[in-house]
Amino acid sequence: MTEKNNSGCSQESCSGCAQAGTCQSKKEDFGAPVNAHSQIRKVIGVISGKGGVGKSLVTGSLARMMREKGYTVGILDADITGPSIPKMYGVHEMAKGTEDGIFPCIAQDKTRIMSVNLLLEDEDAPVIWRGPVVSGVVTQFWTDVIWGDLDYLFVDMPPGTGDVPLTVFQSLPVDGVVIVTSPQDLVRMIVKKAYNMAKQMNIPVLGVVENYSYVKCPDCGKEINVFGESHIEEIAAELEIPVLGKIPIDAKIAEAVEAEKFYETENPYLQNIEL
Template sequence: MNSNTIGSNSTKNELLPKVKNTIAIASGKGGVGKSTVAVNLAVALAKAGASVGLLDADIYGPSIPLMLGINERPKIYKSAETMKMLPLENFGIKIMSIGFLVDNTAPVIWRGPMASGALKQFVTDVDWDELDYLIFDMPPGTGDIQLTLCQTIPLTGAVIVTTPQKVSLSDARKALNMFTRVNVPLLGVVENMSYFIAPDTGNVYDIFGTGGGEKLASETSTPFLGKIPIDPRIRVGGDKGIPIVFDLPDSNEAKIISQIAKNLAEQVNIRNINSSSNPKIEIILGDGD
């Protein structure tokens, strides 16, 4: 097998030998909150004590620099044998984005092979060092380019973000199928913009419908990691470059997202135990399904 191809969940992460787990945050439909979820999960995992990196794989519309309030040219580290870029750091996580390297007012025009080449460089030419989790914020969609990206980066698994809306769910299902097709394990579904709690009355409004994410998860035997409400403070956190889990850790929304991060870590552990060489544990977990 080509070392750059994702084969199975037991594939050794040859491109990133010091990174324990690599997780793609993806969706079929655009604008459902992948970057918001990726940023907040990364910061929540770091707050829980893990070493975390975040790679903005959305090279067409990188939003991580804005969402994490950081945009500088990364330093280059040169030694006799290698030349590596050092990721930037903020909120306790290591960050790399194409937005740090290009003029953010100019559109970035990539052809498929260039796009996956650029992404691969972010994996190989960035000094990520030792990480428990490297999170990839993926571009929306399930076309050829996304597929190529999936095959370029060695992934422990993928998280699918969807809203409860039908059109988002149907695209989320396509994303699920894409990962399954390239043998990337599905770590879970996150339903974002699930409901809105009116601050004055406390009434709950299901703006985009209800229960769709859970249904999708159960129909596809994918773990359901949780629901995130629509809250202006989540949007403001993105716009001002301070994720809500960092800025307002005691808010209900930050607690919900931190719980989703814990659920994700648990799924990663289960996945790692399942794909380890311990047949006993594998049998026990297999029976429980």
């Protein structure tokens, strides 16, 4: 028989419990132990139903926002076959380790980063690994990396709802996910897929960020919806999740990424978000 605890949820599943995702008992259920030298207060996953919507950019923007507020922040780059976080932050050295684990590399703004690219001799070498190996590496980024004392660990997931998000949701105590999307036709379905995956895994959805929302005319300031009119408010209302921000196509952001100086961005589009 399923055992019930005081808050009314079962030990096997949080589904059906009003406190799902917020009660502390859930944190004890996870398979992968965190490194003995890591104390991480919040783990936030950044997911997208499809590729190329700017998920890494939003991960970096959330991390910048928290750094600007004075929090200690790490980014676990779980996009193993398409890692972009180290380059955004201009981090190219190889991560160092001891018998206690591997140290993340520290970006200029003190964001701690772990990515497969920081473990490869040649960062241009492709990672041609099968799913279980990729998932194993992501779990090792939790168990073997000495994150130290962190207020927030952001996990930049690969796009879609495949092996790695599944592993992260099952092995790490994810406090919530942020869904990233763009204002295009298939968005409704794709956002719902990401949302439903998180829900099925009993992970709270903290909200949705729309990237590539508009372009601001540099002359007259008019906002142009290059991908058509956005429906994000309707979708968010339907799913009962907040819209956390709308990021325009901004040449300054693209330049900062290109120059590998994302740590200098001031990030005006995501600022007053409580995570």
